[in-house]
Amino acid sequence: MTTNSATSAKPRPKKYGTRDLLRLITTNAEPKKGLFILGILLSFVATICSLSITLMLKEFIDAFNHGNSGQLLVKLSIVIVLQLLASVSSSFLLSYTGVDAVSKLRSTLWDHIVDLPIPYFDHNRTGELSSRVVNDTSTIFELISSQFSNAINGLISIIGSLILMLMLNLKLTIIILIIVPIMAVIIIPMGQVLARISKAIQKETANLNSAAVQMISQNRLVKAMVAEKRLKSQGNDQVNRIKGFSISQIKLISFLNPILNIILLAAIFIIIVYGGILVQTNALTIGSLVAFLMYAVQMISPLSSVTGLVTAVQQTVGATERIDDILDTPVEDKRLDGVGLDSIDTINFDHVDFGYEADQPVLKDINLDIHRGERIALIGESGSGKTTLVSLLESYYAPTAGTLDVNGAPVASYAVPALRDQIGYVSQEVDLMPGTMRDNLLLGSPVAVTDDRLVELLGQVGLSDWLASLSDGLDTDVGERGLNVSGGQRQRLAIVRALVREPSLLILDEATASLDNQNQEKVTQLLATLPANLTSITIVHRLNQIEAYPRILFMEDGEITGDGDHATLLASHARYRDFYRLQYQHG
Numbered sequence: 001m002t003t004n005s006a007t008s009a010k011p012r013p014k015k016y017g018t019r020d021l022l023r024l025i026t027t028n029a030e031p032k033k034g035l036f037i038l039g040i041l042l043s044f045v046a047t048i049c050s051l052s053i054t055l056m057l058k059e060f061i062d063a064f065n066h067g068n069s070g071q072l073l074v075k076l077s078i079v080i081v082l083q084l085l086a087s088v089s090s091s092f093l094l095s096y097t098g099v100d101a102v103s104k105l106r107s108t109l110w111d112h113i114v115d116l117p118i119p120y121f122d123h124n125r126t127g128e129l130s131s132r133v134v135n136d137t138s139t140i141f142e143l144i145s146s147q148f149s150n151a152i153n154g155l156i157s158i159i160g161s162l163i164l165m166l167m168l169n170l171k172l173t174i175i176i177l178i179i180v181p182i183m184a185v186i187i188i189p190m191g192q193v194l195a196r197i198s199k200a201i202q203k204e205t206a207n208l209n210s211a212a213v214q215m216i217s218q219n220r221l222v223k224a225m226v227a228e229k230r231l232k233s234q235g236n237d238q239v240n241r242i243k244g245f246s247i248s249q250i251k252l253i254s255f256l257n258p259i260l261n262i263i264l265l266a267a268i269f270i271i272i273v274y275g276g277i278l279v280q281t282n283a284l285t286i287g288s289l290v291a292f293l294m295y296a297v298q299m300i301s302p303l304s305s306v307t308g309l310v311t312a313v314q315q316t317v318g319a320t321e322r323i324d325d326i327l328d329t330p331v332e333d334k335r336l337d338g339v340g341l342d343s344i345d346t347i348n349f350d351h352v353d354f355g356y357e358a359d360q361p362v363l364k365d366i367n368l369d370i371h372r373g374e375r376i377a378l379i380g381e382s383g384s385g386k387t388t389l390v391s392l393l394e395s396y397y398a399p400t401a402g403t404l405d406v407n408g409a410p411v412a413s414y415a416v417p418a419l420r421d422q423i424g425y426v427s428q429e430v431d432l433m434p435g436t437m438r439d440n441l442l443l444g445s446p447v448a449v450t451d452d453r454l455v456e457l458l459g460q461v462g463l464s465d466w467l468a469s470l471s472d473g474l475d476t477d478v479g480e481r482g483l484n485v486s487g488g489q490r491q492r493l494a495i496v497r498a499l500v501r502e503p504s505l506l507i508l509d510e511a512t513a514s515l516d517n518q519n520q521e522k523v524t525q526l527l528a529t530l531p532a533n534l535t536s537i538t539i540v541h542r543l544n545q546i547e548a549y550p551r552i553l554f555m556e557d558g559e560i561t562g563d564g565d566h567a568t569l570l571a572s573h574a575r576y577r578d579f580y581r582l583q584y585q586h587g
């Protein structure tokens with residue numbers, strides 16, 4: 001099906017790997033390669049300096065016995081300062097590169113999500129998507145800005161220490177070379193188990209994030225249903241799942257570190273005992289023994305950060321796959337090379353069928369002609385397809401059969417922004433965006449609108465008094481989710497937001513619950529006073545104002561079964577008559 005194909009990602013390799021991670025970083029995060037390489041080089045310099053400091057200490061200790069250490073002290077101080085400068089700058093540059101790359105990746109992801117087609121949002125959970133933008137990109141940030149450079153430094157330190165130890169004493173080095181593989185045998189498998197655990201923690205944290213978004217946004221529903229207990233227990237189960245994995249992680253880490261320390265201490269002990277014997281027999285200087293010990297530590301300590309890189313990469317590969325899931329999903333085709341549109345004059349549905357799923361038709365053989373200036377009410381039972389019908393006009397979905405023409409040309413031939421600029425859409429779920437009242441009313445408006453015009457429109461929907469009561473007028477912050485604005489006010493603000501765009505078609509999915517009778521009447525009156533050339537389609541749920549509409553479309557199970565004014569339908573359409581009477585009786 002054309003609509004749903006837009007939501008599926010391109011076929012992807014079966015198993016995600018490091019190459020995919022590199023591709024994602026280089027193509028979407030575009031790290032500042034020059035700065036990154038400079039950071040790595042400086043980090044290399046810093047590590048070499050640390051290794052040299054140890055070598056100089058050896059010479060210093062040996063020279064000290066001969067009372068010849070002044071010059072060495074100066075050299076040592078210079079190298080220490082150099083080491084400090086190099087490590088400070090490399091740490092800054094690598095972190096900066098990480099911050100910069102992850103910011104680009106986040107922006108790319110953000111922009112991509114904004115541009116995804118409506119069907120994608122039908123199939124994906126909000127919390128999961130937001131977790132990808134925030135958490136998965138953080139994992140990549142950690143890798144670029146610290147884990148990668150730590151591992152590179154560690155590797156340089158290991159190789160450099162090894163070479164210098166070999167130069168100092170072969171036999172002592174052999175002892176170290178026996179101990180290191182023993183450590184590796186412990187670190188590597190434990191590292192793999194840790195990787196699995198932290199993958200599970202990541203997944204469960206994303207689930208918690210998703211559940212938290214729902215719990216917060218649906219809080220009213222939860223309270224209304226007295227479902228707090230259930231929600232708390234669901235949340236606690238989720239938190240405990242993370243706790244379980246985290247405790248396993250802590251146990252492993254608590255176990256791993258002391259074991260590694262004991263092995264390290266054993267190595268130091270053996271070196272001191274054996275090295276002491278060598279010093280006594282004059283086969284080794286005290287300085288060399290001290291230096292050797294320091295190199296042993298400089299070689300063994302970074303082992304976990306080097307092997308940890310494998311774990312970090314594995315984790316990040318998981319994050320890469322989830323981010324790619326989004327980035328591989330094609331964005332909505334905005335048809336920017338399509339035809340422009342100055343106004344919507346005619347709309348023709350010709351044998352239009354549509355279904356969200358291939359085998360479940362929602363709209364069936366819709367035939368409908370709408371002309372400029374008509375005021376239409378669309379009614380019918382819940383689920384009969386009213387919202388779906390107007391969604392096709394917005395080009396959120398494409399018909400699966402038949403043709404939908406605007407001004408005599410297929411709707412798909414128009415550039416999407418040009419088409420939507422001509423439509424003022426007020427959905428049933430009216431959400432206000434974070435920002436001021438003015439920001440909300442002008443959201444995406446293609447035309448410049450003065451404050452006077454906004455005030456005039458607010459007056460027309462009965463919001464003058466309310467506006468006057470706001471401390472900052474149009475500059476008032478409406479709150480994160482518009483919570484300090486009532487449902488009815490929100491609906492009317494949304495109508496103003498639709499009207500400021502100066503559309504030629506107004507689509508109003510009337511809120512069933514938000515408007516009381518008085519406010520509903522105001523909205524209906526407003527619609528009656530709209531410019532004569534503005535076409536309006538109002539999805540009407542309550543029929544107490546229905547007589548005000550010159551044309552009423554009645555939908556049943558995806559079909560339009562009634563088309564006429566109130567009197568005609570009342571006389572000729574049995575289902576309409578039942579519907580009207582039933583609803584009217586209940587007010």
Ligand SMILES: Nc1ncnc2c1ncn2[C@@H]1O[C@H](COP(=O)(O)OP(=O)(O)OP(=O)(O)O)[C@@H](O)[C@H]1O
Binds near residue numbers: 122356362381382
């Ligand atoms: N995004 C979607 N994905 C899959 N099915 C959907 C989707 N939106 C709606 N449907 C289904 O399509 C049918 C028509 O839904 P639609 O929202 O168009 O009805 P409606 O007449 O506007 O209902 P209401 O008056 O309750 O708003 C319903 O069976 C609904 O479950």
